[in-house]
Amino acid sequence: MAAGASAAQVVEARFPAENRRDSLVLTPTPASAPSPLSPDEARRFREVVLPHADAAYNLALRLARRGDVAEDIVHDAYVRALAAFRGYRGGDGRSWILTIVRNRFYDWAREQRLKATAPLARPANDPDDDDTDWDPPDLEQDSPEQALARKGEAGALHALIDGLPARWREVLILREMDELSYREIAAVTESPIGSVMSRLARARSALAAAWRKREADMAEASS
């Protein structure tokens, strides 16, 4: 896993933790509110950024794995996009909002991590504390076996994807569901293209193996 370690280092180097502290997802909008958009700018925002709300929510949901948090992350990302829209110089509105959504997710995840390290702040049902990727444990998830047995194909896919590391989930979602190119994914995730390809390869291979196991289990159960 040498490549994984170096990718994590790259991310850490590009996202120094101290720069992230002031942007937690639940903090209120900064007091220095930007000047409002003109009706024309607002209309342009509705055309350029708003249509990607589904993509934004889908990414947020698969990263955070909780619907309520995903809604907050997307809402927060749009508030920030509105504040920054005057400086928006064109380009792909989808990549832009997905980048903001992704950053908001890591802010939220980091906040969860800080909370989790305070011993009395939350119940001690958190066996996954050594998670190195600011990826909070998936509290809502059943055990994989339960999930696979209970849910249909879409639910089973969700459960399997949600079991991957966040860095793999994001490249998989951006590639397969948002149809972004490697370059766009590299820009959104602020990762080298080589890391994007490595994570994609691992995510695919892990999901293929998990799916094969699911089918074998189902065949066994029905026999």
Add this chain to the structure above:
Amino acid sequence: MTACPDWQHRLQGLIDDELDAAHAAEVEAHVTTCAGCAQARDDALALRRRLGGEGVRARAPDRLLARLDAAIGAATTTVPVRRSTAVGRFERAFWAFGGAGAAIAACAVLAVMAVPALQTADLEHQLVASHVRSQLAGHLIDVATSDQHVVKPWFGGKIDFSPPVVDLADQGFPIVGGRLDYIGGRTVAAVVYRRGRHVINLFAWPDRKALGPDEAKLGDGYTLLHWTKGGMTFWAVSDVAETDLKTFRQLAEDRSPA
């Protein structure tokens, strides 16, 4: 049986269509001789099919869309802002300093070129707005069917013209349905096609005159293509890759009656 580590990246590139022809040929040749890599490729393609399945991709809940709508409203001024763009400044300078001769000449130029150009720009804007609206409000289709023979008669009872509805499913553009929309002061037919996860709105109404440039790429990630055939004007609007939309235009144009 696993994929060769050395080929891992190139194999992803092949799966994701990120290789140039020479490299793609190289990887394809390798895959024919390597069972592990062939399996990895087939697995990835099967995964892609599953991920494209019903209900896998989450949609933003209505509650969230309402919150986003409110956020945009809250971030928008209610006072109309005076336009201060470069164009506005130019116009003001022109009218302030232009002589009578210039004004007359400009009127002639405007009448010939600028007014249709402005109308076209406004029309394009309305088309994009309609395309966007159609995806937001769950108003994408009034009649949902993949069958061209259902869409066409559906229009028949509702509008005073009969838009050609061509089946392009064999070329990877299945029909999703049709709807009516109001563009440029008249009711138009919109046939909705799909390309992967992208939606293409094909607008049609009777109009023989070709307007504007043959193609207009907007900077907002939407492409518009325009053509006329058989007394109808067509506009295709989508966020698919421009080359895909051009293919779509070519096919739609070839298959619609002259």
